[in-house]
Amino acid sequence: MTKRRIGGSTGWRSPLRPMSDPGWSRQEPTWRAARPQIIADALKRASARPSGNWYVVAASREIRPGRPFGRTVAGVELVLWRAESGRLAAGPGACPHLGAPLCDSVVESGRLICHWHGLGLTERGMPGWEPYPVYDDGVLVWVRLDSAGGEEPLERPCLPKRPDPAASVDAVTTLVGACEPEDVIANRLDPWHGAWFHPYAFTRLTVVEEPDPAVNGDRFLVDVAYRVGPRAGVPVRAAFSAPEPRTLVMHIVDGEGETSAVETHATPLTAPGDPNPRTAVIEAVLATSGRPGFAVARAAAPLLRPLMRRAAARLWRDDLAYAERRRLLRGQGRFPGAV
Numbered sequence: 124m125t126k127r128r129i130g131g132s133t134g135w136r137s138p139l140r141p142m143s144d145p146g147w148s149r150q151e152p153t154w155r156a157a158r159p160q161i162i163a164d165a166l167k168r169a170s171a172r173p174s175g176n177w178y179v180v181a182a183s184r185e186i187r188p189g190r191p192f193g194r195t196v197a198g199v200e201l202v203l204w205r206a207e208s209g210r211l212a213a214g215p216g217a218c219p220h221l222g223a224p225l226c227d228s229v230v231e232s233g234r235l236i237c238h239w240h241g242l243g244l245t246e247r248g249m250p251g252w253e254p255y256p257v258y259d260d261g262v263l264v265w266v267r268l269d270s271a272g273g274e275e276p277l278e279r280p281c282l283p284k285r286p287d288p289a290a291s292v293d294a295v296t297t298l299v300g301a302c303e304p305e306d307v308i309a310n311r312l313d314p315w316h317g318a319w320f321h322p323y324a325f326t327r328l329t330v331v332e333e334p335d336p337a338v339n340g341d342r343f344l345v346d347v348a349y350r351v352g353p354r355a356g357v358p359v360r361a362a363f364s365a366p367e368p369r370t371l372v373m374h375i376v377d378g379e380g381e382t383s384a385v386e387t388h389a390t391p392l393t394a395p396g397d398p399n400p401r402t403a404v405i406e407a408v409l410a411t412s413g414r415p416g417f418a419v420a421r422a423a424a425p426l427l428r429p430l431m432r433r434a435a436a437r438l439w440r441d442d443l444a445y446a447e448r449r450r451l452l453r454g455q456g457r458f459p460g461a462v
Contacts, residue, residue, distance in 0.1 A: 139345045141415035142348060142356040147322050155332060157315035164314045165334045166305060168341060169365035175277025177242035177258070177265045178369070179388040179405045182295035186211065187263055191235060193226025194403075197271035198394025202226050203264065206233035212246035213257040213266050216433065219249065262407050263295050263388070271395070283372040291411040292424045294431035296404075300443035302450035304369045304389035304398045309449060309460075310442050311387055314345045314363060319425035320441055324434075326350055327358065340364065344376075384409045400450070404443065406435050 178196050180203065188205040193216050195201065200216030202225040210233065216225050223239040230236070235244045250253045256267040258280055258367045265280045285291075300307070318328040325347050332344035342364040349355035361377030365371050373385040385408050390458075392401040408431050411417070420427060452458035 130304050138357045139351055139355045140348065141360055142350070143353060144326070144353060147319075151317060153319065153330075158268065159311055161333055162309060162312050163460055165343075165365070166309050167342070168334075168336065169308060169371075170305065171314070172365070172367050173274055173277065173281070174272060174367045174369060176267050176269045176272025176274050177277065177280035178268060178272075179280075179390050180213075180264050180266050181231035181297070182403070182407070183259050183262055183264055183296070189230045191226050191230055193224065195392055196203070196393045197268055198397065198431055199268055200283070201255070201266060202228075202235065203266070204229070204230045208375055210246070211257050211259050211264065212254060214244065214246075214248065214254040215252060218242060218244075219252040221363060228396055229315070247388050261288060262295065262365075262409065263386075263405065271292045276439065277392040281367045281370070283366055283370065283384065283407050284374070284385055285384055290417075291409050292421055292427055292431075292433070293407060293409045295407045296432045296435040296439065297406075298404050298436060298439045298443060300402055300404065300447050301400065302402050302443070302446040304391050304402050306446035306449045307387065307389035307402055307404055307442075308365060308369065308451075309372050311363065311373075312343070312365065314347075315444070316342050317345075317347060320445065321438055322350075324350055324438060326356055331360075380410060381413050383411050394449040402446075404439050406439065408435060 142318045180194055180201065181192060181198060186203050186205055188207050188209060190432060193202050195207050201212045201213060202216040203211065204343040218225055218237045218239065220237065220242050221238055223237050225235060225237060226234050228238050233245065246254050258265045260282055267276060273443050302362050304314050314330055317325040328345060328347040330343060330345050332339055334341045334343060342362045345361050345363065347361060348358040350356050357379050362374050362376050363371065369389045371387045375381050375383045385406065386406045390405055392403055449458060
């Protein structure tokens with residue numbers, strides 16, 4: 124396939140393009156192209172890839188020095204904390220003495236001190252309280268749970284390719300839905316729904332390449348325009364791929380923001396097999412641009428992050444409804460895409 128530069132030219136040029144709006148119902152239908160077997164096969168291949176038992180827990184910024192952070196992942200109660208130096212530790216969320224919630228404890232001099240009876244814990248652990256391997260990639264924090272994952276452990280999580288941190292702005296959004304991780308990943312492996320289900324965000328969406336492991340590394344290639352108001356948009360070409368069972372990554376490969384990435388991580392909160400599953404969607408947007416003015420955006424990152432999170436949350440409120448509906452139909456044996 125010949126690479127097509129989207130809006131490429133010399134000198135400065137606005138990324139906005141005029142976009143005629145034929146009306147939502149007059150779009151080209153995508154249901155014939157969105158064949159259930161393609162999505163199911165892509166999901167099956169993603170599910171077979173190793174995760175090394177690593178789970179995304181939270182944004183790196185959420186775990187601050189001196190303040191414990193609690194979350195339940197795959198039915199395992201966790202506590203994470205940082206020393207003043209930034210060193211990160213993770214372990215079981217219940218005190219080994221009498222079960223106090225360690226997320227309500229105090230961090231002093233790098234130790235986690237239980238607020239019930241003063242038991243002090245460190246990342247070295249103690250009999251009856253063994254710490255978990257933890258990894259901070261600078262944007263997200265991961266914890267390895269070998270008992271929950273049941274795979275061959277890996278030393279580090281399978282990290283997607285990212286833009287240069289020194290030239291990008293990142294924002295992390297977390298929402299929770301009544302579904303399983305596979306329902307979240309299946310949503311992302313259906314790019315055809317974008318302009319129909321999110322018409323306020325996307326238009327002119329065309330899948331130009333479908334996954335073929337022997338040809339394109341098992342990715343979707345999509346042309347789409349991000350809406351900026353009702354009559355303008357920013358056209359890009361994006362690649363979607365699943366590097367491990369609970370992660371789907373979108374990279375902009377051509378157009379404005381080239382090399383920017385959106386990582387969608389589906390973290391199970393309930394234990395495997397729970398009849399009422401809940402999954403956290405933890406999505407990291409890593410935006411970059413070669414435009415000289417992007418340095419201003421980086422300087423304004425604290426102001427931009429809430430706007431980026433708000434936009435991601437709006438999309439995921441819709442997409443979690445999609446994922447929850449898929450889970451409901453699967454549970455009733457009525458899902459048309461079942462294989």
